Amino acid sequence: MLSLARSELTQILRNRLVLITGFLLPTVSAAFLIHRHELFADSGGLGYIAAVLVFTVGALGLYSSAVTTLASRRQTLFLKRLRSTAASDTGILTGLLLPVVAVALIQVTALLAVLAVVADAPADPPLLVVAVLAVLAMMTGLGLATAGLTTSPEHAQVTTLPIVLGTIAVAIWVGITGTGDLTALKLLLPGGAAADLAAGAWNGGLTGAEALVRLAPTLAWIGIAVTLAVRLFRWEPRR
Numbered sequence: 001m002l003s004l005a006r007s008e009l010t011q012i013l014r015n016r017l018v019l020i021t022g023f024l025l026p027t028v029s030a031a032f033l034i035h036r037h038e039l040f041a042d043s044g045g046l047g048y049i050a051a052v053l054v055f056t057v058g059a060l061g062l063y064s065s066a067v068t069t070l071a072s073r074r075q076t077l078f079l080k081r082l083r084s085t086a087a088s089d090t091g092i093l094t095g096l097l098l099p100v101v102a103v104a105l106i107q108v109t110a111l112l113a114v115l116a117v118v119a120d121a122p123a124d125p126p127l128l129v130v131a132v133l134a135v136l137a138m139m140t141g142l143g144l145a146t147a148g149l150t151t152s153p154e155h156a157q158v159t160t161l162p163i164v165l166g167t168i169a170v171a172i173w174v175g176i177t178g179t180g181d182l183t184a185l186k187l188l189l190p191g192g193a194a195a196d197l198a199a200g201a202w203n204g205g206l207t208g209a210e211a212l213v214r215l216a217p218t219l220a221w222i223g224i225a226v227t228l229a230v231r232l233f234r235w236e237p238r239r
Contacts, residue, residue, distance in 0.1 A: 003095075004082075004087070004091075004092070004095030004096065009099040023061065023103065023107070025060050025061075026056045026057045026060040026061040026107065027057075027107060027111070029056050029060070030053045030056055030057065030107075030111045031111075033049050033052060033053055033056075034049070034053070034111065034114055034115050034118060045199070045202070045203045046115065046119050046120055046202055046203065047175070047198065047199030047200060047201070047202035047203035048172075048175035048176060048199055049115060049119075049175075050112060050115060050122070050128070050198050050199065050201075050202040051171050051174070051175045051194075051195040051196070051198040051199045051202075052168070052171050052172055052175055052195075053108070053111055053112065053115065054108055054112075054131070054132055054135050054171075054194075054195075054198050055135060055167055055168050055171040055191060055194075055195060056168060057104050057107045057108050057111070058104065058108075058135045058136055058138075058139040058167070059139060059163065059164045059167050059168050060164060060168075061100070061103070061104045061107060062100055062101060062103075062104035062136060062139045062140060062143065063139040063140075063142055063143045063146075063160060063163060063164065063167075064143075064156070064160045064164060065100040065103075065104075065143075066097055066100050066101075066139075066140060066143030066144070066147065067143050067146045067147045067150055067156045067159065067160050068153045068156040068160075069096060069097070069100060070093075070096065070097075070143070070144070070147035070150075071147055071150040071151065071152055071153050071155065071156050072152075072153040073096060074147075074234065074235065074236070074237055075151075075152050075153070075237055077237065079092070079235045080235055080236060083235055093144070097140060097143075097144075101136060101140060104136055104139075105132075105136060108132055108136070109132075112128070112132075122201055122202040123201070123202060123203060123204025123205075124200075124201045124202075124204060124206070125201075127197070127200070127201035127206065127211055128198060128201035128202060130197070130201075130211075130215065131194055131197040131198040131201050132198070134194050134197070134215065134218045134219070134222070135191070135194045135198070135218070137222050138190070138191070138194065138218060138221050138222045138225060139167075140225075141221075141222050141224075141225025141226045141228075141229055142163055142190075142225045142228075144225070144226075144229035144233055145225055145228035145229040145232050145233070146159050146160060146163060147229075147233060148228075148229065148231075148232030148233040148234050149232060151237075163190075166190065166191075167190055167191035168191075170186075170189045170190065170191040170192045170195065171191050171192075171194075171195035173186070173192075174186050174191075174192045174195040174196050174199070175195055175196075175199050178196070179192075179196050187213070187214065187217050188217055190221050191221075192217070193213075193214040193215070193216070193217035193218045194214070194218040196214050197211060197214040197215060197218065200214070
């Protein structure tokens, strides 16, 4: 698994499309949010910036890169060849996705650390860690599911668009308006509860019960994403 992950990391570093969509775009977008944090913080506090930042990296970086990577490896029959080895299906997928997950985690950690330095530190760092891990797990599961519907790396630019735009839009909406109204809708939308959890972890004020209420829908979306991935993922090239 680790040897596969190292090989995949090398391939990613050579792929300009993945580097631009998975690293450059989310980093530049997040850097802009951090640079103008005083302006955006007026909308929903620093927690709003933190939530949007996490989802920008999770959607533009991790999710898009995962779909592109898996679609590319399927198209070249690399997935099919790997299944003929002694590696398990779980080990193969873990090895292929470990680099993009690690890069996303490093990006989020570095960007949130910069935000904490230039502005204020999060009120509840452990809860923020839980929120970040939940978002990355959800986006990884959705990436696996979407890869099952994606025929090629070029097609990934189309199939990933609804989730990328949808989750970031939900994070912005929840981050700005909070969950005081339309609470059920905002928490049940994909990314809504996780965005509010990240914002609350940074701004403070969430009780343990309130945090669990926001974590539960996110865990449910992770379960839905994994279920869809099991049903939709294909090892053979799609036509």
